[in-house]
Amino acid sequence: MFALLGRIAVNHPWKVIALWVIATIAVVGLAPKLTATTDQSSFLPSHYESIQAMELQQKAFPDDVTPAALIVVERADGAALSGDDAARVTAVATDLSGRNIKGVTGIQATPPAANRSIQVIAVQMTKTTDPSDKTQTDSVKELRDALRGQVSGTELKAGITGTAAQTLDQTESGNKGMAIIGIATVVLILVLMLVIFRSPVIALLPVITIGAISSTVGGLIAIVAHAFDLKVDSSVNSLLTVVLFGVGTDYILFLMFRYRERLRAGEDPKTAMISAVTRVGEAITSAAGAVIIAFLALTLSSLGMFRALGPALAIAVAVAMLAGLTLVPAIVSKLGTKVFWPSKAWQQEPKGTVFAALGRGLGRRPGVFAAAAGAVLVALGVAAFGFHPTFDMSSASTSDTTESTVYSKELLKGMPAGATQPSLVYLHSDAALTGAQLDAYRTALTTTPGVGQVGAPRVSADGSIAEFQVTLTSEPTSDAALATVRGPLRDSAHAAAPAGSSAYVGGMSSVLVDFKAAMNHDYKIVFPVAAILIALVLALLLRSVVAPWYLMGAVGLGFAATLGAAVLVFQRAQGNSGLIFSLPIIMYMFVIALGTDYNILMVARLREEAAEGRDPRTAAALSVRHTGPTIAAAGVILAGTFASMMLAGNSMLAQMGFAISFGIALSAFVMAMFFTPAVTALLGRKAWWPGRIGARRDIMTELDDQSDWQATQNSYTR
Structure with a gap:
């Protein structure tokens, strides 16, 4: 299939390019306007108590004048x-x-x-x-x-x-952050591609192609969001930029490294591109499939913000994959070897490279490499036990210097901590509530631990719904406030409700309590489903039931190590009370999905070398030599694009940027580069069970010095 795809792209480049142009115009023309929301309550399902309280508020007081x-x-x-x-x-x-x-x-x-x-x-x-x-x-x-x-x-x-000022500052901070992220991402890609290939043509290739398809991605996301009524969070745009450019550049790198390799093997430019698509197409598709599955697993989330985030990022990856296997080969087939201009380095295999030495060392001592890589992951993973979530989204999504953040803190000089966003308790009865019932209920709320004061009740026109404004003694998004709402306040509100009535606790603290419950539910559903589906992709790609187990185990260790590193940096070093509550699930999706990309690329090359008759250690050595530069380059670019989020000026994107970029770096330079090939070499042919790949050939003794290694390598590549 991939050979056919390569031939179509290479032999009919203008038709492929024209098809992309037509598709882009059609999608953009049909797409509705995509709008994002910052209202966190709109992401919760209606069965949560905070949302039921909000519905009562809208029913009883439609013209609410809360400032x-x-x-x-x-x-x-x-x-x-x-x-x-x-x-x-x-x-x-x-x-x-x-x-x-x-x-x-x-x-x-x-x-x-x-x-x-x-x-x-x-x-x-x-x-x-x-x-x-x-x-x-x-x-x-x-x-x-x-x-x-x-x-x-x-x-x-x-x-x-206040809420309106915070929304304004969040929007302006987000727009500024988007501009910084966009510029930093493009500059990083240009610089790194120039360093890797020494060609301005290749450096511009991902920027131009990905920039061209970005409108298609945005249009498709808008169509899907409108069709399925998905609530798109305001952070989607930031993530979308780095995912599209980062993943898209990775797939272009996978293709161009293999294209250059086939040219060095003596193939003409058109044949080399067809061979590149044929050989790397399955790896790219499998890698993209793993990412798409991981993102789509978010549709199982009970939170609307993740149900919208998953399909949006899955669409971005799918379009980047299609462009990498069709549009990019079509463009490169028209340029031929001019794509490397003015560099001539593509014509010769470099001698004595770092990756050749690393591959040689790993092939000889895979146990040492596996133990060292595993030790790094475990050591960082231990720190993950110190993870503590924080739910302060308002200050996390803006910088500390914005006016709303500064004066929110100034407000606390003269008011109780909970006065900024009081909790709201609603009492609902089928009959009109009496004054005695309201007084008794207010008294019960006032004596609740953690409650500072309770305002006089506000009663609906028909007397069936009463609202009590409850000021907590703790800041509304603090752990203490959430504990008060989750335990004493809700318990008191429910227990003290008069016969024939029901009580609901609302307000921001209540919304965050329900958010936390929903997140715990999602951890139990989304994580295992995504892991199982990705393991199935690996099993289909490798035709093995053994390899997916240790590959997913490695990625799981990578997740723990990444979370541990974030805890060390933001909680221990910077002294923050916790990490953004949504960080683990977002990080899991990116580290598991994108980290699997590099594992797939490495293990696909390991399987290819084994299928050609290499013994396990030689296959590992050659895989590191050939695939190591690709993984290193792709890892630096993808980690760098996510790291650009740290420049946006708010703690939420800073934590996301650090965690995801660090996780990708671990996936590329620890797991895929060393752990995966080392473990595969140790397992030998058992890694491919029940398949039988290649005959065992013990030729490591031929690699005693650099010249022997180079001679052997040249024979393999030819």
């Missing part, structure tokens, strides 16, 4: 607010209200805090459920501009926080 923004005012010198200062704050609120800013329905100054450190102006805004509606964020921009003029030249300073 969308909070203007925090304090003295610039840090002193307590005076009476004149408070009067000035009230005047500021009056002036802002008189500006009739679009989307703002009310502006009200509250009394100064008890310690007079701050004073808050509450801003109500028109509610919206459309993630593409920018009315609230535009209102925040206008309020900030007006506020700066109001406090300029006074002894006061002020800033805006």
Whole structure:
């Protein structure tokens, strides 16, 4: 099949290119607009208590006026607010209200805090459920501009926080991060491809081809998201950029290294490209299949953010694979050996390379290499037991210097920690609730451990639903707040509900408690399903039931080692309270899937060498020599593209970027380069059981010195 695909691409290049152009125009023309959401509650299924509480809120109070923004005012010198200062704050609120800013329905100054450190102006805004509606964020921009003029030249300073301000800062931070990631990714690919091939033509090849197909990928994702009503998280765009360029460049590298190898073996350019597609096509397809399966396993998640993320990234990988096996061969077939211009290095096999020496050493002492690689993985994996998840998504998705983050912290100077995002308890009865019932219920909530205060109930028009605003003693996204909601608050709310009524705890802390429960569910479902399916891909590729076991075991060790490294860097070295809660599942998908790419490439070459009659140790030595440069180059590029996420300016992308890039580096330079070929050499023909590949030939004694090795290698490549 791959030989036929190679012949079509090489013999009919213009038709292949034209087909890609037509497909791109069609997809882009038919695709709806893709919008992302930052509302975490929209990702949870409706059976969770926090979502049921939200539904009650919308039913009872459709015109809820909970402030969308909070203007925090304090003295610039840090002193307590005076009476004149408070009067000035009230005047500021009056002036802002008189500006009739679009989307703002009310502006009200509250009394100064008890310690007079701050004073808050509450801003109500028109509610919206459309993630593409920018009315609230535009209102925040206008309020900030007006506020700066109001406090300029006074002894006061002020800033805006709250949900609308946080959404604005997250969006702007995300856009800035996307630009940085995009530029860093392209520059990295250009530089590394120039270093590897010394040709500007090849350096531009992935940038141009992947850039050309990116619109197709975006269009297909929009079509699928619209068709299946998938909630696309705002972080998808960042991940999509690095996945598309990183994986796409990897597949191009796999192809071009094998193309150069066939040219050195004496084949003409067209035949060499057909041979390259034929020989590496199965490895690329299997590698892409493993990645796609791993990503699609996310559709089993109970969280909408992952159900949308999986198909989106799977589409990106599938399109990159198709381009690598059709569009790239078509373009290269028109360029021929000019693709290497101006370098002439492609014409000769390099002598005495590092990978030849590494391969020779591994072939002679596979046990030493396997033990050393395994020790590195286990040592880092031990640190994974210290992993602690954090659910503070608002500060994690922006930098610490954004206005909403800074003034969210300033707000705590004069208010209880839980006042920034209070929990909301809803009491629902079939009949109208009495005053005595409401008073007794409020008293029960007030005596709950971890609760600071409980506001007077707000009752719906028909009297059947009551809302109690509960201020926790802990910051809403902290471990203590989540523990309070998950245990004492929900227990008290349910137990104290009058006969014939039911209670539901909502608010941000409750949403995060349910997020944590959903994540624990996903770990038990998504992880094993993805591992089993990837193992099946490996079994089909290798025609073996033995190799998939130690290959998946190695990748599992790589996952643990990667998580351990992230714990050491962010929790131990930087002193963070924890890692982003979604990091393990995202990291698992990338490390398992993308890490398997390199294992597949290496083990496919091991099988190829064994099928040609090499004994296990020689097959391992030759595989490291030939495939090592490809894996090293691809690993550096893919790890580098994900590492660019660390430049985005927020802790969530920094943690993702570090963990994924470190995991890919481990997969390439520890597992695929050393562990996999070493274990395969130790197992010998048993690795391919029940298949019988090649006859055992013991020729390692011929490789006693560099000249003997080179002579043997030349005979094999020819």
